[in-house]
Amino acid sequence: MTLVPRYELPIGAEVTLFQRKLVVLEQGDSGYGFSDPETGSTYSIPFQKFVDYLKLPGTRFHGGNTPGANLVSERLGGYETSKALSKEQQEIAKFNTSICKAIELLIAARREEHGNPKLKITARFLDQAPNRKFLREVVTALFGQTVYLKLEHGGRSARWILYKGRTLLKYYRVYEALPSDVSPLDALVTLDHLKGNRTPRLCYELERLMFSAWNEFGLDKKSxxxxxxxxxxxxLVGDANTERMRNRMPALIMPSNSSLKAFRDRLISPTELAVAVKGEREARNLRGRGSTDIRALLVGEYVEMDECKASLVISAQLKGIWQRLKNEQKEALKKIDEEIRTRLTILVMIDVASRMPLAWVISDQPKAEATLELLRMATRDKFREKRKYGCSGEPARATGLAHVKNDNGPGLRNSQTISALMGCASMNTIARAYASTDKPYVERMFGTLEWILLKLITGYTGRKPGDLPGYDAKANGVLNVEELYTILTRFFIDEYPSLPHFGVGMGGRRPADVYRTINDLRGHVRPMDPNSRRIHLGWEENVTPTDEGVRVFGGIFFNSDEFQKQRDDIRIAGKVKVFVDPDDMNFATVVLPKSKEILEVELQITAFADMTLPEILDLMALWRKEDPVARQIHEDRLAETRRQRRDLLAKISAERKILRSYSTIDECRKMARAVFAGARVAPVKQLSNTVEPGRLAELDHCERIVLADDGGLLDAEPIARQEGTRREELVANSNSDGETPEFSPRKSKKKEPRGAKASGAASEKGPGVLGRPEKVKGLKKCLL
Incomplete structure (x- = not known):
């Protein structure tokens, strides 16, 4: 059977349970009886439940009406212990207690020496020289400081002087009569805190005017x-004195500034003054409580990110911001100066469990792009930065983000960032603006960053305007963005993780050691899927797929066998979405329309392997960069070579009489006028030694006929036919004579325009018709 303790509670003792004060009425066989003095209700609590209640936070036992219960509080003027008094008073109490204990030893020694157990001490006995020397030695040993027998000069001394016999006897009598529950330090401490004239020196009327001045005027937001x-x-006092002089009353005096300030301090507390003068938001930052709990146990379980304007003036010369400027802006700035001096914004993400920096970004404009870059850096390893900038420490590895907290900054709270965090399955909490206690960890990091690092860099402007009046930050801002990022990376990898951290849960340990301990005991949050990470945090391109895969950013190809198979199966006609991680271009993610699968494609150009997108673009720009003199030489060579080739082809065409296949500008103009005038375009003249089908016997379309055997020409005159006679009849009549007349070829007359008179011109308008030639079979073979 488990033993249940039964505490002896005196009647009338006070116990605080559940934030209520209860008074003990009785103690029975089964439990305690309590009464609520505010409501008069009575309660019966068993012994076991009372033991359980004592373990709850806020439960407090105040004791009871013992003989010395209220002695200390009454003597000290309301203080329950001498520990609340000044340090000097506590030292005097310890000195007086040591004297009383030394007197006890002196009495015991003298009684044993004289053999008188009833030896009584007096003031004269304590003033004897041997006894004082004995007391000095014992008090020095107990008190820990040197004690002297007498004061060499008048006045108060910093030395500890042994009192005279009467004072020694007075303190010993108090010490001897102390109850068992009263500490000798509380009984023997001096009451210096109660000295002085406690009566008010200002009259009631003046205090009323002072209250009116503070209440109606002093507590203003203008401070x-x-x-x-x-x-x-x-x-106010002048108006009151005017009224008092009329009534023949003495005038009120004006209080001093210190009296007016002391009166205000009695009216309101410092927190109330901060709320009244600076506002509730600023008062919360100044007087609010910080965090005293351990909010995360895993790496990546809870992270905070924030942005801060760097107190630096840097040069953006040909790097960083200069790359993002348009050509027109660059030309305009070159005319003004060769460099731009500006202040940048630093974005930082910190892991709360280990206090390790997860990501850091420098941006000229804190927008969504900078925040997405911060999230990409936090979810990947930082060994590229370690190798690039020559760091010796070990940066944080890739981790997932379970809970991300940020404030209302323009680059942190926007639709792109929130949608990206939702896609990453991360919980996002928006802290209040200007509330440093909502995210104290990253706020403290910015303070450490400034007083350890930024303050030592040339171009430091100070924490506020005019903080360094004798230092020209603009003239000394010679660092560029790349150099500043190098210094910042080395700080977050080599220096900050090795600094002792005395935050809540750290206990002076270093973030690097805590990071390793958490990794061994509890581990990291599971990292993100690469395809999901590219889709939600990467860069998107809409491109048309080909047999070579997909090409992004002008000349970077990605492809895979599965991608080509899906492309053939789905028969993609339009564009596809390609997502890339600018920090890792070895792979890309392709989302096909009408496809349920997400495909991963590989980089096809091996020269770009293990390179970031900015590095690839810089390499391509380097390849395309050439010397202007060499460029002009090559351009001149190309122009000369092409001109020579054109002249050669023109010469060959002229020598071999090759008909040209193009039209001149004048020919095109004449043809256009004919077309738009409504005229019929004449057909192109047939090739040499040919005739159109069905018009073999018409002389106006064929100048000569070549025989198949000897290549001779047939000379004959056309047979005149009457109007209305068909060509077949004319040929039949000519063949009936048995002789084939010989004709000499003649050119036919041109047709007259439509509507012209036909008098005597019918035979001339119609085409000439030849008679039947000899050797028709050979002629047909020639024509075929």
């Missing part, structure tokens, strides 16, 4: 000074 309030009080 008036004590002098401003005193000027306002002078007007």
């Amino acid at each position: 008036y000074s004590i002098a401003n309030v005193r000027q306002h009080l002078e007007g």
Whole structure:
């Protein structure tokens, strides 16, 4: 059976349970009886439940009405212990207690020496020289400081002097009569804190005017000074003195600034003054409580990110911001100066469990792009930065983000960032603006960053305007963005993780050691899927797929066998979405329309392997960069070579009489006028030694006929036919004579325009018709 303790609670003792004060009424066989003095209700609590209640936070036992219960509080003027008094009073109490204990030893020694157990001490006995020397030695050993027998000069001394016999006897009598529950330090401490005249020195009427001055004027958001309030009080006192002089009463005096300030301090507390003068938001930052709990146990479980304007002036010469400027802006700035001096914003993400920096970004404009870059850096390893900038420490590895907290900054709270965090399955919390206690960890990091690092860099502007009046930050801002990022990376990898950290849960340990300990005991949050990370945090391109895969950013190809198979199966006609991670271009993610699968494609150009997108673009720009003199030489060579080739082809065409296949500008103009005038375009003249089908016998379309055997020409005259006679009849009549007339070829006359007179011109308008030639079979073979 488990033993249940039964505490002896005196009747009338007070116990605080559940934030209520209860008074003990009785102690029975089964438990305690309590009464609530505010409501008069009575309660019966068993012994076991009372033991359990004592373990709850806020439960407090105040004791009871013992003989010495209220002695200390009454003697000290309301203080329950001498520990609340000044250090000097506590030292005097310890000195007096040591004297009383030394007197006890002196009495025991003298009683044993004289053999008188009833030896009594007196003031004269304590003033004897041997006894004082004995007391000095014992008090020095107990008190720990040298004690002297007498004061060499008058006045108060810093030395500890042994009292005279009467004073020694007075303290010993108090010590001897102490109850068992009263500490000798509380009983023998001096009451210096109660000395002085406690009566008010200001009359009631003047205090009423001072209250009116503070209540109606002094507690303003414009934060008036004590002098401003005193000027306002002078007007109130002047009006009151005018009325008092009429009634033959003495005038009121004006209080000093210190009296006016002391009166305000009695009226309101410092927190209430901060709320009244600086506002509730600023008062919360100044007087609010910080975090005293351990909010995360895993790496990546809870992270904070924030942005801060760097107190630096840097040069953005040909790097960083200069790359993002347009050509027009660059030309305009070159005319003004060769460099731009500006202040940048630093974005930092910190892991709360280990206090390790997860990501850091420098941006000229804190927008969504900079925040996404911060999230990409936090979810990947930082060994590229370690190798690039020559760091010796070990940076944080890739981790997932379970809970991300940020404030209302323009680059942190936007639709792109929030949608990206939702896609990453991360919980996002928006802290209040200007509330440093909502995210104290990253706020403290910025303070450490400034006083350890930024303050030592040339171009430091100070924490506020005019902080360094004798230092020209603009003239000394010679660092560029790349150099600043190098210094910042080395700080977050080599220096900050090795600094002792005395935050809540750290206990002076270093973030690097805590990071390793957490990794061994509890581990990291699971990292993100690469395809999901590219889709939600990467860069998107809409491109048309080909047999070579997909090409992004002008000349970077990605492809895979599965991608080509899906492309053939789905028969993609439009564009596809390609997502890339600018920090890792070895792979890309392709989302096909009407496809349920997400495909991963590989980089096809091996020269770009293990390079970031900015490095690839810089390499391509380097390849395309050439010397202007060499470029002009090559351009001249190309122009000369092409001109020579053109002249050669023109010469060959002229020598071999090759008909040209193009039209001149004048020919095109004449043809256009004919077309738009409504005229019929004449057909192109047939090739040499040919005739159109069905018009073999018409002389106006064929100048000569070549025989198949000897290549001779047939000379004959056309047979005139009457109007209305068909060509077949004419040929039949000519063949009936048995002789083939010989004709000499003649050119036919041109047709007259439509509507012209036909008098005597019918035979000339119609085409000439030849008679039947000899050797028709050979002629047909020639024509075929």
